[in-house]
Amino acid sequence: MKKLVILGAGTAGTTMLNKFHKVMDPMDWEITIVDHNETHFYQPGFLFIPFGVYKEEDVIKPKRDFFPKSVNVIMEIIDKIVPPENKVYLKDGTELVYDYLIIATGSDIAPEETEGLKGELWQKCIFDFYTIEGAMKLAEFFKTWEGGKLVINITEMPIKCPVAPLEFAFLSDWFFTEKGIRDKTEIHFVTPLSSAFTKEKCAEVMSDYLVEKNIKTTVDFSTGRVDNENKKIISWDEIEIPFDCLVTIPTNKGNECIARSGMGDELNFVPTDKYTLRSKNYENIFVIGDATDLPSSKAGSVVHFQSEVLFENLMSVIEGREMKAKFDGHANCFIESGFGKALLIDFNYETEPLKGHYPLPLIGPFSLLQETRMNHFGKLMFKWTYWNLLLKGKDIPVSNEMSMKGKIKD
Amino acid sequence: MSTIELAGKQIEVDSDGNLKNLNDWNEETASEIAKLEGIEKLTDRHWLVINFMRKEFMEKGDGPTVRRLTKESGVGTKELYALFPKGPAKKAARIGGIPKPKGCI
Numbered sequence: 231m232k233k234l235v236i237l238g239a240g241t242a243g244t245t246m247l248n249k250f251h252k253v254m255d256p257m258d259w260e261i262t263i264v265d266h267n268e269t270h271f272y273q274p275g276f277l278f279i280p281f282g283v284y285k286e287e288d289v290i291k292p293k294r295d296f297f298p299k300s301v302n303v304i305m306e307i308i309d310k311i312v313p314p315e316n317k318v319y320l321k322d323g324t325e326l327v328y329d330y331l332i333i334a335t336g337s338d339i340a341p342e343e344t345e346g347l348k349g350e351l352w353q354k355c356i357f358d359f360y361t362i363e364g365a366m367k368l369a370e371f372f373k374t375w376e377g378g379k380l381v382i383n384i385t386e387m388p389i390k391c392p393v394a395p396l397e398f399a400f401l402s403d404w405f406f407t408e409k410g411i412r413d414k415t416e417i418h419f420v421t422p423l424s425s426a427f428t429k430e431k432c433a434e435v436m437s438d439y440l441v442e443k444n445i446k447t448t449v450d451f452s453t454g455r456v457d458n459e460n461k462k463i464i465s466w467d468e469i470e471i472p473f474d475c476l477v478t479i480p481t482n483k484g485n486e487c488i489a490r491s492g493m494g495d496e497l498n499f500v501p502t503d504k505y506t507l508r509s510k511n512y513e514n515i516f517v518i519g520d521a522t523d524l525p526s527s528k529a530g531s532v533v534h535f536q537s538e539v540l541f542e543n544l545m546s547v548i549e550g551r552e553m554k555a556k557f558d559g560h561a562n563c564f565i566e567s568g569f570g571k572a573l574l575i576d577f578n579y580e581t582e583p584l585k586g587h588y589p590l591p592l593i594g595p596f597s598l599l600q601e602t603r604m605n606h607f608g609k610l611m612f613k614w615t616y617w618n619l620l621l622k623g624k625d626i627p628v629s630n631e632m633s634m635k636g637k638i639k640d
Numbered sequence: 641m642s643t644i645e646l647a648g649k650q651i652e653v654d655s656d657g658n659l660k661n662l663n664d665w666n667e668e669t670a671s672e673i674a675k676l677e678g679i680e681k682l683t684d685r686h687w688l689v690i691n692f693m694r695k696e697f698m699e700k701g702d703g704p705t706v707r708r709l710t711k712e713s714g715v716g717t718k719e720l721y722a723l724f725p726k727g728p729a730k731k732a733a734r735i736g737g738i739p740k741p742k743g744c745i
């Protein structure tokens with residue numbers, strides 16, 4: 231019996247489980263998936279919770295609903311991986327032997343990395359929206375908040391879903407306008423990047439929207455500490471920004487089990503070949519999703535594109551063939567811009583987001599890098615796609631390699 | 641193709657404004673670039689960081705992030721920002737004549 235072990239049953243782990251389960255003969259293969267949490271969170275939905283658009287029940291489902299019957303499910307904390315032994319140790323002492331391992335342990339926020347961030351104001355007027363708890367606490371806070379200085383601060387790059395903080399700023403503009411307190415609310419977007427977004431073309435468009443929506447922007451701000459007493463964030467070079475409500479995107483890190491295994495970089499991300507998705511250090515280990523150190527975006531859509539490449543390449547390795555599939559860094563993201571509209575961007579390692587349209591069989595086309603209602607429906611539809619197609623490892627009518635069709639080069 | 645003028649010579653730069661050819665770099669160009677970045681004089685501490693950046697780039701094909709610099713170069717975050725205001729990794733890479741580290745995007 232050969233053994234395939236998958237670590238983490240989030241977006242990537244669940245997708246890979248379903249893909250391999252479909253083709254692997256149960257007489258020859260035992261597939262095991264490990265996670266410590268029974269609940270699957272639809273993380274893209276966290277963005278909408280503070281604004282009362284979604285509630286907790288809209289973004290959770292039992293993980294087991296997405297596992298095929300015959301696989302081996304273990305709910306326990308992963309302690310560490312010991313690659314030379316081909317073994318995974320769980321917290322309760324269980325040892326799992328593997329022939330092939332897929333690491334899909336994702337990334338989490340680490341507010342404790344920044345001095346004062348988890349101080350006395352934490353979850354009183356400092357909130358995150360990258361966790362369900364943070365998003366719900368913020369929703370409560372916004373219900374009665376009467377306005378003031380709202381600061382949205384990215385502590386450090388990389389973060390998962392790099393567009394989410396911008397979307398949060400745009401949605402705040404919409405939300406406080408609808409509430410009738412926009413004139414009493416100053417929205418301030420503070421980023422360590424030198425422009426509004428990681429990709430230049432898109433950053434220009436985003437900057438225009440920020441100006442148009444009267445959102446103040448500070449770039450090149452690397453958060454050093456939070457002064458709880460005077461309600462300020464202070465950069466490493468001593469620039470101070472005051473807030474009444476701080477929405478923080480703390481440092482993102484890979485899981486501690488990666489550090490315990492000695493397999494990560496300084497942020498616990500696993501060194502991964504950017505094209506094949508195989509671990510740079512071990513031939514029978516593949517890595518997918520937010521757990522990798524790839525220069526691609528950490529996003530659910532990216533997991534989908536990676537899953538097809540990983541599937542093909544691991545099958546090749548198993549069957550003794552050369553790995554042929556190549557991940558091109560493809561990402562596409564809807565950017566919610568408020569007032570029932572959104573933008574769509576599509577890019578990869580080499581090509582910046584371009585204008586034009588994105589052809590999608592049956593439903594499309596969607597406009598690229600332009601604000602439309604259609605894109606907003608696309609964003610909301612992603613939730614259905616996520617639960618019904620992506621997690622189940624089914625085909626989604628978008629190609630994993632980026633295409634230039636419909637795009638306008640300038 | 642963009643160029644910058646360093647010590648009276650036109651030198652090619654990439655789209656981030658960093659030197660295009662590693663061979664165009666030497667300690668003198670470094671001092672010139674530093675001046676353009678508002679750093680009048682490169683001290684031993686600056687050089688410690690710049691040399692570490694270059695070494696990492698030669699070994700790995702990419703310069704380190706600020707976090708890695710703090711952990712590995714022996715210069716703390718606070719001092720890094722004092723030496724290279726705004727963006728230590730970005731600035732030290734530019735002065736060190738290597739491309740902008742991918743982790744800083």
Ligand SMILES: Cc1cc2nc3c(=O)[nH]c(=O)nc-3n(C[C@H](O)[C@H](O)[C@H](O)COP(=O)(O)OP(=O)(O)OC[C@H]3O[C@@H](n4cnc5c(N)ncnc54)[C@H](O)[C@@H]3O)c2cc1C
Nearest residue numbers: 238240241242266273274308336391519520528529530531
């Ligand atoms: C606010 C927000 C908005 C977002 N919006 C979008 C969007 O609009 N579009 C988009 O495409 N993406 C979006 N994303 C990103 C997307 O959710 C993630 O990129 C995606 O879920 C990554 O999948 P993953 O499988 O790599 O990690 P995860 O889904 O996080 O899964 C990791 C799993 O590993 C488990 N695990 C980790 N360590 C251990 C351990 N030691 N022991 C046991 N189990 C462990 C965890 O419990 C978890 O279930 C958003 C994310 C956030 C936070």
